[in-house]
Amino acid sequence: MTQTIPYARPLLHEFANEFSVLYGTAELFAAVPGLSEQQHRDVAVMLDALRNLAALLERVEPEPDPYRLTAELVHELRTPLHALLGFAEMLLVGEARGDCLLGVVTAGRHMASLLDGVREPTRVSAGAVVAQAVLLISAEAQAADVRVGLDRGTGDDAVRADPLRLRQAVLNLLTNAIHCGPPDSEVSVAVSRDADTVTVAVRDQGPGLTAGQIAALMRTRSGERAHGLGLPITCELVAALSGRLRVESTPGRGSCFSIELAAYPG
Structure with missing residues (x-):
């Protein structure tokens, strides 16, 4: 479970930096209608941030290590990460923009919740x-x-x-x-x-x-x-x-x- 998983702050810090780029860009898209040339460039930035996140997760080993996320946390983060990649790629080609934006923000909030820990019932x-x-x-x-x-x-x-x-x-x-x-x-x-x-x-x-x-x-x-x-x-x-x-x-x-x-x- 998320709250019992030991993870290292050095790698988590890298994760948080990439995530801030992703989430900030997604929130901007939610407020601006249409996709301009600049927005296409912003989507490319978001995709780069997502790919960097994916690369960070690939560095995880099966056993806990002071400088790595554990396999359990990686497994929990993998689905929303893949969702974000899929939605961002559809945004890039102009497919289903409204649903994509909702998916990006929902997945981003889910990833943030995983990093924050478990809330009260x-x-x-x-x-x-x-x-x-x-x-x-x-x-x-x-x-x-x-x-x-x-x-x-x-x-x-x-x-x-x-x-x-x-x-x-x-x-x-x-x-x-x-x-x-x-x-x-x-x-x-x-x-x-x-x-x-x-x-x-x-x-x-x-x-x-x-x-x-x-x-x-x-x-x-x-x-x-x-x-x-x-x-x-x-x-x-x-x-x-x-x-x-x-x-x-x-x-x-x-x-x-x-x-x-x-x-x-x-």
């Missing part, structure tokens, strides 16, 4: 948090030719949770699902409430898992994509939310990973 809409996660993952899904569908339902989906932890847990499941599914497949995300429980279910069209594979994935921190490192971290994040992670999978028929949380009373 509060009353949040699980559906709203999941919608943010779906937005953050959209560029990565598009690159993989995978569609992501969201069904928020119509019931009260309020839970008491740290929205950062919940969003990161959902992002991990979405990343896994996208990398498990073949091109031209779909990941479905559903938020529902049953009595006193709110459930976030992420279903993929991948190859599925055996019971032995699921047990091994829950233990490993191999760092490989398609489940891998993200699943143990997700288990820790969900446990910190006093929730439960359930897995339903059949070889050849895909998998469904569900986060179950206590509904907000009242």
Whole structure:
């Protein structure tokens, strides 16, 4: 979990400097209509900052080191970083500007929250948090030719949770699902409430898992994509939310990973 990860200030200082360039540029775009020649140059600056951030993350080694970020924090930062790259590249060619700007700012705020640490639990809409996660993952899904569908339902989906932890847990499941599914497949995300429980279910069209594979994935921190490192971290994040992670999978028929949380009373 983010607040227990030791990271070194020298590398974090480099990270923060690059991030300030990125975030400041994104905020400027949000206030100015259209893309002028200067704005195109500004996007290029933002892309350079993002690529430098990516290079910094590549310097991380599996074991903690006084001058490096740990693998867990890198894993958590990788998805919003890729989202920022995807949105910025679409901005550069003038695609879907409004959605791109919202994605850049949302991803930037998520990265800032990861660096600031975990906040106290509060009353949040699980559906709203999941919608943010779906937005953050959209560029990565598009690159993989995978569609992501969201069904928020119509019931009260309020839970008491740290929205950062919940969003990161959902992002991990979405990343896994996208990398498990073949091109031209779909990941479905559903938020529902049953009595006193709110459930976030992420279903993929991948190859599925055996019971032995699921047990091994829950233990490993191999760092490989398609489940891998993200699943143990997700288990820790969900446990910190006093929730439960359930897995339903059949070889050849895909998998469904569900986060179950206590509904907000009242």
